[in-house]
Amino acid sequence: MTGAEGTPSFRAGIVILAGRPNVGKSSLVNRLIRYKASIVSDKPQTTRNVIRCVYNGDGFQIVFTDTPGIHLPKHALGRTIVDAAVASMNDANLVCYIVEAGDRSIGPEDRQIIECLRKSSTPVILVVNKCDAVKGKNFVENARGVYGEALGPAGAVAVSARTGEGIDEFVSLVRKFLPEGPPFYDEDIFIDRPEKFIASEIIREKVLRLTHEEVPHSAAVEIEEYKSPDEYPERTVLFIRATICVEREGQKRIIIGDKGSRLKEIGRLARLEIESLTGHRVFLDLWVKVRADWRRSESDLKRLGIKEQSP
Incomplete structure (x- = not known):
């Protein structure tokens, strides 16, 4: 046509x-x-x-x-x-x-x-x-x-x-079902979420993978700081400080693991994947915090970016 x-x-x-x-x-x-x-x-x-x-x-x-x-x-x-x-x-x-x-x-x-x-x-x-x-x-x-x-x-x-x-x-x-009209996005855009969001999701994926059924969906990831060489040319490393939020102390201990072994592995796997996606060397500062019953809290869901803020 x-x-x-x-x-x-x-x-x-x-x-x-x-x-x-x-x-x-x-x-x-x-x-x-x-x-x-x-x-x-x-x-x-x-x-x-x-x-x-x-x-x-x-x-x-x-x-x-x-x-x-x-x-x-x-x-x-x-x-x-x-x-x-x-x-x-x-x-x-x-x-x-x-x-x-x-x-x-x-x-x-x-x-x-x-x-x-x-x-x-x-x-x-x-x-x-x-x-x-x-x-x-x-x-x-x-x-x-x-x-x-x-x-x-x-x-x-x-x-x-x-x-x-x-x-x-x-x-x-x-x-066949697309209407005629201009593109919504430029050709070089392929996702409507920023790198910061993708990084937080990669970290959460590693938590899901390494904790199996022990901490199924009680974990969320909050990016506290994200400084990329793309925004700060003086930097040579992408710095990410992130917190894994869970609902109970027992879940925190599971994620940390024996002498911090599981948390280190979560961080290692996430860092490698983020480096592959961004093309930057990554320093990942990873913490675990208990935020009781966050899945039942409207304010926590908004804070963690899961529920959109009202205009």
């Missing part, structure tokens, strides 16, 4: 990645933009913030929004995560509803999401992820059999966020 003067028209749109926790939304967005925009772990509700990532193609731009997984909330943190996910669906051109290739029935959390989607006029496509982990070929047909009647998708595609299988087909399908 071309514009009024015969020039090729540009298409741009907001596309939501929705789905129950741990179906691979963050992995898919990282695969799409070839950058670690969202942290990944095997624990549900890993993503807490709505993150917008930019995919630039030939004549089009897709702003993928990685939403926190909708789940049945148990506290203020849970309600904040769900509210952010639901609100993001109402301001989009398309919703990509992500399920797993091995799904055989609709669970309670899926029903909750589908109920939200049915209240919206935004078109939905079904994205069947993790097709590399399940034997067979009829992933789309099987998923339509499970979700088709309840969801009524406008299209469907099978992908693997891990291997990249089906990604080109996925992008081609999404492109």
